[in-house]
Amino acid sequence: MLNIVLFGPPGAGKGTQSAMLVEKYMLNHLSTGDLLRGEIAAGTALGLEAKKLMDQGVLVPDEIVIGMIRSKLDQNPDAKGFIFDGFPRTVAQAEALDNLLTEKSTGITCMLALEVNEAELVKRLLHRGKDSGRSDDQDESIIANRIREYNAKTAPLANYYAAQNKFKGINGIGEIDAIFNSLCEAIG
Numbered sequence: 001m002l003n004i005v006l007f008g009p010p011g012a013g014k015g016t017q018s019a020m021l022v023e024k025y026m027l028n029h030l031s032t033g034d035l036l037r038g039e040i041a042a043g044t045a046l047g048l049e050a051k052k053l054m055d056q057g058v059l060v061p062d063e064i065v066i067g068m069i070r071s072k073l074d075q076n077p078d079a080k081g082f083i084f085d086g087f088p089r090t091v092a093q094a095e096a097l098d099n100l101l102t103e104k105s106t107g108i109t110c111m112l113a114l115e116v117n118e119a120e121l122v123k124r125l126l127h128r129g130k131d132s133g134r135s136d137d138q139d140e141s142i143i144a145n146r147i148r149e150y151n152a153k154t155a156p157l158a159n160y161y162a163a164q165n166k167f168k169g170i171n172g173i174g175e176i177d178a179i180f181n182s183l184c185e186a187i188g
Helices: 014-025 032-042 045-055 062-075 091-103 118-132 140-163 176-187
Strands: 002-007 028-031 081-085 110-115 167-171
Touching: 002 014, 002 140, 014 028, 014 081, 014 176, 028 032, 028 062, 032 045, 032 062, 045 062, 062 081, 062 091, 091 140, 110 140, 110 176, 118 140, 140 167, 167 176
Parallel strands: 002 081, 002 110, 028 081, 110 167
Antiparallel strands: none
């Protein structure tokens, strides 16, 4: 089973590249944001608990998110693999994901990290903000804070996967197809 953690700062191109990877390798895309919204819309016990916390402005605990991932894995027993997008974000989450996947007799194949400098990220996000209407993509100070937050939390996670020889940094600047080819080469 091919299980990929796709990582990168806001604006690195994760959405574009994950769609191409899903198509090429016939993987299931697991976005924690999508999972949360789906569980809430379906009215599941996990979704109701998550909604209650989100309505209070509290982060959804790792146990609930892992429970949602477990549910998605259980619903797709014949999957060729998964792309984990937006999860894990911390070493504790990576350890919990490793434990869950070990229970399912699989594991993370690699962490692909799209590496893009801050100036390029700001440019991309401001451009995206014009098209998407997302307010968090239209304010440079908010963008800078999001990038700082990502950088502060990324190093430990990159080190976690590097210690397992699973971390692969990929230059995220250039033509979309060239970046995609680099990702595919890293997968092997």
